[in-house]
Amino acid sequence: MRSLRLRSYAKINLGLEVLAQREDGYHELRTLFQTIDLADDVVLRPRARGVRVLCDHPLVPTDATNLAARAAELVRGHAGVKRGVEIEIRKRIPVGGGLGGGSSNAAAVLMGLDRMWRLGLGPEGLHRLARRLGADVPYFLLGGTALGLARGDEVYPLHRQLRAHVVVVDPGIHVSTARVFARLDTRLTPRENSNSIYYFVSRELEGSGAYRFLQNDLEEAALEEAPALREHAGRIRAVLLREGACLAALSGSGSSYFGLFENVRPAKRARAALAAEGLTALVGRTLTLEQYRGAWGRARNR
Ligand code: C5P
Numbered sequence: 001m002r003s004l005r006l007r008s009y010a011k012i013n014l015g016l017e018v019l020a021q022r023e024d025g026y027h028e029l030r031t032l033f034q035t036i037d038l039a040d041d042v043v044l045r046p047r048a049r050g051v052r053v054l055c056d057h058p059l060v061p062t063d064a065t066n067l068a069a070r071a072a073e074l075v076r077g078h079a080g081v082k083r084g085v086e087i088e089i090r091k092r093i094p095v096g097g098g099l100g101g102g103s104s105n106a107a108a109v110l111m112g113l114d115r116m117w118r119l120g121l122g123p124e125g126l127h128r129l130a131r132r133l134g135a136d137v138p139y140f141l142l143g144g145t146a147l148g149l150a151r152g153d154e155v156y157p158l159h160r161q162l163r164a165h166v167v168v169v170d171p172g173i174h175v176s177t178a179r180v181f182a183r184l185d186t187r188l189t190p191r192e193n194s195n196s197i198y199y200f201v202s203r204e205l206e207g208s209g210a211y212r213f214l215q216n217d218l219e220e221a222a223l224e225e226a227p228a229l230r231e232h233a234g235r236i237r238a239v240l241l242r243e244g245a246c247l248a249a250l251s252g253s254g255s256s257y258f259g260l261f262e263n264v265r266p267a268k269r270a271r272a273a274l275a276a277e278g279l280t281a282l283v284g285r286t287l288t289l290e291q292y293r294g295a296w297g298r299a300r301n302r
Pocket of ligand 1: 025026027028029133134135136150151152177178179181
């Protein structure tokens, strides 16, 4: 059996509404997920036994707590597989940046092992395992422009898939998602009537005006959690909007901000302007559901 090399893409949240606390300690969400072409490489190599993780990023644990390792153990346990696997992760997605890197790596491992070990788990089997690993993992089995409900783990692809250029700003600050949610709890009032995302979805992304309704309910809590981020937030948003972004927002619980652009030139200008202010910014593109599936289908045996 040969090795398998996978691209493990990042996501941004175009909008995120926190509706209420749930009995299970999680929060009821409404979010719009979007995959972008910023990606880690995940290589799966057959091993006689056990799960081993290698990663080039100092903040990523390589022990059994790594979400990709947990994904592999879950598949082995579920399918009764005795063989092992080595998982090598080359990180490009900022860690603790709200871009879903760890969840994406875990989804890549689920899909990769299903294929490598010819388990035939199918979309439903994979989804069940993904939900056990984390709220964002099921989305990465799908990709593209999608609505996320419940914990974010009930995902629905949108009919109209977004095509845009993206500038991702990495302030280099690690923000804990759990702590941002915990901070929010101190002042969360249930708001089932919030409907900016439904409004956006029902308008099916018509025109850039639809973006102005979107919001990220985690932003204020994230800025409280990471005061250093607050120092940059205003400037980042101002530069992105000045250069013509139709949406400038925090992704997930942060710390990454992003700007959406219809054209690549203003996106590159924004990157240059941010770099001039000492900020790391990357220019990429959104990936539609079809493009995401296509990239997965091209995963190479080596
Ligand atoms: O599911 P995951 O481990 O990625 O979530 C990280 C943390 O974020 C959870 O432990 C929880 O505190 C918080 N969270 C939440 N509600 C959600 C998703 C995440 O409270 N819908």
